[in-house]
Amino acid sequence: MTKEELREFFTDLGEKPFRADQVFSWLHVKKCTSFDEMTNLSKALREKLQDLAEIPHLEIADLQVSRLDGTRKYLLSLSDGNVIESVLMRYKFGNSVCVSSQVGCRMGCRFCASTIGGIVRNLTASEILDEVYMIERDTGESVTHVVVMGSGEPFDNYDEVVRFIRLLNDPDGHNLSRRNVTVSTCGLPDRIRAFADEDVSSELALSLHAPDDETRKKLMPIAEKYPLSEVLEACDYYFEKTGRRITYEYACVKDVNSDVRSAEKLGRLLHGRNALVNLIPVNNVAERNYEKPESEALAAFQNALAKYGINATIRREMGADIQGACGQLRRSFLKNGRKGAMTE
């Protein structure tokens, strides 16, 4: 519930609305997981809340910690037994958590392990929030950046993702700056426009992955539905409305989209836009036949883009010694039916 919804809830219970502020702070500042911890509420009220409400929280089913850079990859179980992944990455600028927004995904991107079993269900805003809070509880460190880039297409679960961002931004709650939240979408034009019209103006990343429709269709079935021109127009609208520069994610797959000709096409496509291209050497996924390009090929791609005035970064691989790619930990868990094996 938002603070306003909580106030209504307490008023309906015949309680003073300030109780809502107390409970909001217990939930989103102290990140407690039970009503018993809320010691400034009377025992009677705590018992009433226990009967009427619940605080959903996630449990750690598996954890892998990189010896190289301290990246922590969590497999978290939900109250209905489903599992999702979240990742904590430690950078110089702070702690970034990559959250999932759905159990599985129905978008079918060919380089992605999350979509292999299709979608199971959407996550609620509370469940997405608890991915962040649970990691804070586990590490005792605060999370300064959030990327909605794990399993699932965030705009396929639009309302809950927007609610999640509002709760995360609340100045009386976790109070994370909108600039420190990035939503990554495979490109649903109507939802990008709707998101531009919300007052949440987070950072937006588009999974572009190809310089033309033909190549994009080979990698992303969603490209059959929405041509690039439509998706890019929606991104331009987002930039106009929010002033936020769009990041274009580009998963580099050897022999598919990573040669200099593709870079030149991409340069022409994005030329004149305030764009940052993030080149992501694709992760090897056992079920897929894709390989990452050599580092020389990536550097040549980056240089070719620079000639069109497009800035590109090459994503540093985090947690290379653990199952870092989105969806891989969950897949091996589902395959092996393994539980509780922690690797630290």
Ligand code: SF4
């Ligand atoms: S890359 Fe994202 S949108 Fe595409 S299938 Fe994977 S989780 Fe879904």
